[in-house]
Amino acid sequence: xxxKVYRDLMGDNDRWAAKTRVLLAKENIKMLNLIGSPGxxxxxxxxxxxxxxxxxxxxxxxxxxxETKNDARRLARLNCRVSQLLTGGGCHLEAKMVxxxxxxxxxxxxxxxxVENVGNLVxxxxxxIGEHAKAVAISVTEGDDKPLKYPLIFxxxxxxxxxxxxxxxxxxxxxxxxxxxxxxxxxxxxxxQVSALNGNGLGGWINWLACAGGxxxxxxxxxxxxx
Amino acid sequence: xxxKVYRDLMGDNDRWAAKTRVLLAKENIKMLNLIGSPGxxxxxxxxxxxxxxxxxxxxxxxxxxxETKNDARRLARLNCRVSQLLTGGGCHLEAKMVxxxxxxxxxxxxxxxxVENVGNLVxxxxxxIGEHAKAVAISVTEGDDKPLKYPLIFxxxxxxxxxxxxxxxxxxxxxxxxxxxxxxxxxxxxxxQVSALNGNGLGGWINWLACAGGxxxxxxxxxxxxx
Numbered sequence: 001x002x003x004k005v006y007r008d009l010m011g012d013n014d015r016w017a018a019k020t021r022v023l024l025a026k027e028n029i030k031m032l033n034l035i036g037s038p039g040x041x042x043x044x045x046x047x048x049x050x051x052x053x054x055x056x057x058x059x060x061x062x063x064x065x066x067e068t069k070n071d072a073r074r075l076a077r078l079n080c081r082v083s084q085l086l087t088g089g090g091c092h093l094e095a096k097m098v099x100x101x102x103x104x105x106x107x108x109x110x111x112x113x114x115v116e117n118v119g120n121l122v123x124x125x126x127x128x129i130g131e132h133a134k135a136v137a138i139s140v141t142e143g144d145d146k147p148l149k150y151p152l153i154f155x156x157x158x159x160x161x162x163x164x165x166x167x168x169x170x171x172x173x174x175x176x177x178x179x180x181x182x183x184x185x186x187x188x189x190x191x192x193q194v195s196a197l198n199g200n201g202l203g204g205w206i207n208w209l210a211c212a213g214g215x216x217x218x219x220x221x222x223x224x225x226x227x
Numbered sequence: 228x229x230x231k232v233y234r235d236l237m238g239d240n241d242r243w244a245a246k247t248r249v250l251l252a253k254e255n256i257k258m259l260n261l262i263g264s265p266g267x268x269x270x271x272x273x274x275x276x277x278x279x280x281x282x283x284x285x286x287x288x289x290x291x292x293x294e295t296k297n298d299a300r301r302l303a304r305l306n307c308r309v310s311q312l313l314t315g316g317g318c319h320l321e322a323k324m325v326x327x328x329x330x331x332x333x334x335x336x337x338x339x340x341x342v343e344n345v346g347n348l349v350x351x352x353x354x355x356i357g358e359h360a361k362a363v364a365i366s367v368t369e370g371d372d373k374p375l376k377y378p379l380i381f382x383x384x385x386x387x388x389x390x391x392x393x394x395x396x397x398x399x400x401x402x403x404x405x406x407x408x409x410x411x412x413x414x415x416x417x418x419x420q421v422s423a424l425n426g427n428g429l430g431g432w433i434n435w436l437a438c439a440g441g442x443x444x445x446x447x448x449x450x451x452x453x454x
Binding site: 038067068091141145148197 | 264266294295316318345346347348349350353366369376377378393397398399424
């Protein structure tokens with residue numbers, strides 16, 4: 001008698017993620033999964049990252065959204081190699097869709113792929129897309145208690161980016177408290193405080209990416225490498 | 228021969244939502260489902276709503292979060308009747324959990340229940356919890372294109388609250404553009420522009436709630452009533 005087996009929902013996703021990881025390893029490409037709330041400033045951060053990072057390595061961006069090509073257009077304007085992944089309502093990027101998008105890139109040339117996930121602090125943290133590291137973006141307008149309320153992504157992150165620091169004088173955000181909460185959940189990930197508006201703090205973030213991409217071997221920086 | 232029937236995943240949720248709606252109808256209570264990104268200012272909005280609204284009707288708040296009782300504590304400090312619903316990682320409130328929390332409230336006394344859903348602009352929009360209306364909160368720091376990128380919740384909302392308007396001078400948010408996007412998706416829902424920090428615009432929002440709660444019959448306001 002045949003026994004039907006129902007695999008867990010994540011099984012299929014994880015298989016596609018593993019396939020992507022094999023493909024990336026073969027081409028020696030690192031992939032970053034950038035996660036944050038809607039409006040955390042992920043695309044603005046990438047806009048400011050593109051020019052400086054492109055001097056140090058060759059990369060592509062995959063833009064995840066429910067709807068619209070707005071974000072891909074913003075980056076394409078900067079001559080960034082970018083594809084748009086539309087989930088059509090889905091709350092996170094799935095590994096299969098990412099795999100097909102990765103396969104279509106000119107992999108021979110690339111050192112790195114940066115994936116901007118759907119704006120959501122919860123679901124994207126749970127779905128492996130074959131990345132080597134996750135980074136989480138949190139803006140100072142969101143409130144300093146967000147790491148406590150959405151702990152999974154802060155625990156999993158290889159780097160934390162606190163965005164919109166230019167707004168600190170105008171919002172009730174206790175930076176020290178927030179840093180403490182992050183440290184408690186994740187003692188090792190570097191935390192970058194940046195403003196895409198005035199450019200403050202972007203250097204450290206871009207260095208971290210460049211190290212992870214393998215272009216600054218060792219790099220002289222005590223940054224947690226991509227796994 | 229017996230035929231096995233597999234119901235859709237949403238079926239069970241919808242049954243619990245329907246049960247809640249029956250219960251609320253019997254007690255003549257209106258329920259609002261407040262949805263927004265992490266850090267959109269939902270709890271701050273409720274903090275400023277509690278005192279003024281409690282002069283006009285008797286209500287309770289259900290606070291949805293993945294982790295921590297922080298938000299319930301913030302409201303309890305204001306003598307608000309509040310329960311905390313913890314999803315333990317879940318990205319939205321499910322109807323069953325809400326039903327049990329509703330059942331435990333002193334329903335005879337209440338005119339209204341306000342549910343603050345988990346901070347997430349995507350998944351909570353898809354799950355009926357037995358509410359009579361949804362309201363969506365979006366902060367000016369999130370960017371004016373968010374209605375286009377997360378259209379479902381803006382289409383479904385009975386009211387839209389644009390929060391943190393005190394920050395308008397400091398952020399690149401094109402208010403007119405945003406209002407246009409909202410109107411295109413949802414021509415009828417009232418749009419309130421509020422600041423929990425300086426109190427601007429809160430009157431209209433609180434009036435809308437009071438109308439919906441049935442305490443200002445007709446109310447003299449051309450606001451879309453709860454369904």
